Amino acid sequence: MSELSWIDLALSSARPQAMGALLRYFRDLDLAEEAFQEACLRAVRAWPDKGPPRDPVAWLIFVGRNSGIDHLRKRARQQPLPPEETLSDLEDVEDDLAERLDGSHYRDDILRLLFVCCHPDLPATQQIALALRIVCGLSVRQIARAFLVSEAAMEQRITRAKARIAAAGLPFETPDAVSRAERLGAVSAMVYLVFNEGYSAGETQRADAPFCEEAIRLARLLLRLFPSEPEIMGLTALLLLQHSRKDARFDADGQIVLLEEQDRSLWDGRMIREALALIDKALRHRAPGPYQIQAAIAALHARATRPEDTDWEEIDLLYQSLERLQPSPVVTLNRAVAVSKRQGPQAALDLIEPLEDRLSGYFYFHGLRGGLLKQLGRDREARAAFERAIALATTPAEAAHIRQHLDGLSRGVVAETK
Amino acid sequence: MLYAVLCYNSEEAVAAWSREEEDRVMSDLAAVERKYAAAGKLGPVARLMPTTAATTLRKAPGETIVVDGPFAETKEQFLGFFLVDMETLDAAIDFAKELAVANPGVGAYEIRPLRVFKPGGALEAL
Known part of the structure; x- marks a missing residue:
């Protein structure tokens, strides 16, 4: 070095x-x-x-x-x-x-710094940009590239975010236990957002702004500051597990490779083992939370050496407890995947049809619905669903992935008519 | 004499290594390991997960207390160790110097003579 x-x-x-x-x-x-x-x-x-x-x-x-x-x-x-x-x-x-500040002093300073970045007045994209700039120290240029905007636009976005925070007032009182827990919750959500921003785009496209790695760094930092918070253990484990698949999630052309088709030997065993160790630690606290459950679900995938070894029943159960803790149509949508594995596409379709109102603008809803319809041989409806998904795709890789399904359908239709 | 060469460094700094740096350091260290292994002087080598994965069991009269995190909150963490069989302390220091060349930067190697050693041998390499 x-x-x-x-x-x-x-x-x-x-x-x-x-x-x-x-x-x-x-x-x-x-x-x-x-x-x-x-x-x-x-x-x-x-x-x-x-x-x-x-x-x-x-x-x-x-x-x-x-x-x-x-x-x-x-x-x-x-x-x-x-x-x-x-x-x-x-x-x-x-x-x-x-002068040595004691540990708790540092802890509140860092928590405040992170908390300031995820001020509720700020839209998610500004929270992410601000955290990457202020806490992680990425340059405006790096962040701008990752968000596909000009440097000037990003500079302006960050300046505006700072002005908003200043106008709203910074929280300088030493937080009591309750507000510390609230801050920690908001900060965890922001770290998760940072990770997701990198995850959904695929880091390959953002080699010079490694969002996922920065998010993991932030999660580790939180974990060192709050070593006995099972949800922070869960969050860190979840990020590590998702990130452990980074080399397998995209093929050489940058196309999405689905979990079931991934070359599992490309998964990063070191990250997986660390995540499993963290989940074990978290479980001892007997205080389940959304991050721990999501990490446990990811761990079941990580533990399966082959796709057919996946414990879908346990995954279904975990999603059910997640639905109870944090009811959300997106959670139900994810559970539908487990349901389709256990009970077939019709049961999964029955589960997600009622979500249409709330998820009509969600890429994954139409993608999954199209896939299920395709499995059921309802090709015309599948095509319509895939076309809606493409319209909602936010990255070229997402669109390309759905297009493959569509191509599959077209070939199928041609074959049928012959 | 058997010596444990204990590695201390800021785990945050080590965690911030890029994959290329990580791979380079590990392969340079492996070269040192091969040399000493060929001479029959190298025992087990271990690298620990970050202290965030650690749990500490504190002994107390009448009960034990299990707490999350490492034993001590320090700037530099105990990250791993090498076990070597050396004629002299100087030879052990030379070994640590070679490690430092392979893995330059900050941190420290603590050289501790062993009092008891049970090689085990039932475990698989990770």
Whole structure:
């Protein structure tokens, strides 16, 4: 590893803690970001000669805090000083570099930083963009490319998101147990969103903005901060299990390969084993939750060496408990896959037909419905369903996958008429 | 003398390795392992899952307490170990130096002489 790359690693792994602390000091996302950038620049200059400091996070917070204060002083010369209370905690700025914040302090800082990014006023895409920018430190260009928008548009989107957050007010009180749990729930959902953004597009198309890996990094960070939260164990396990299949999910041409057709030897055994270990740990808490159940479902797929070894009965049961905990038509749609394996396509179709109203705009609904109709030999209806799915596809790979089904149908029809 | 060479590093930093870095480090380490294995000096080698997968059982008078997470919250985590049979401490240090060349960067190797060793041998490689 070259010298600069270890610095890079140290900086990116220190980022959430340092940014979290700087946000607490300055109560302003932009100022905290600038201060952190400045601290990183100085680290890149100072560390190669002197070696890494004993506590890189404390170093970055200290240097960042000083540079932020300098910046505020300069700004104050041009405009009146900001009110004293916006500079909270600055009285201890002369404190020794070795100031060590205790673990719980860091924990709330990082949680706040993440929580700020998933403010309920922000649409999901802005939450994801903000988290990737602020917490993970991806560049605007990387995020813009991943979302297929121009850099300027993404810059504007992020600026707007920050303005919205500032207008809504940042949560700076130390959270009590209840609001900590609420924040943790919102943050978990945001991490899941980040992952999904990468997962559904297929990381191959986003080689320079690895959303899935960033999401896993965030999940691990949460797990280190909250080592006894079974749902965080479940979330991390779920992400690892989904990601373990990344090399098998797309073929060489970038086409989707369905679970049943995947080359299971391409699944990442190391990620699967870690996920299974986490699920085991979570189960000991006897506090099931949606992430744990989803992870358990993914684990049943991971445990099956061949598709026909899949325990569909257990998967059906797990989806049923997920329906009870978190009723949603999408969960029922997923359960229908298990039902079709156990009881055939008609039973699955009966289960999903009532969902049409709520899922009429959902790609997977029409894709699954088309597949079931096809199995039942109702080709004309299958074609209509697939055509609706194509219209709703959000990626070329999704559309191409459905088109294959359609082609299959056309060939079938031609064969029949001959 | 049998020595355990214990590997410590920030697991966050190690987890951030790209696949290429990971593969390169592992194959460079494997080259060192092969050399010592050929000389009959290398015993078991283990790499641990992240501390987030750890569970700790604390002994207390009258009862034991099972808690999630690693034994100690530290900047550098215990990530794995090598077991080697060396004539001298210097030889063991040389081995660790070769590991450090194969896997440069930050972190540390702690060299600990063994007091008891039961090789087992019933387990399959992972």
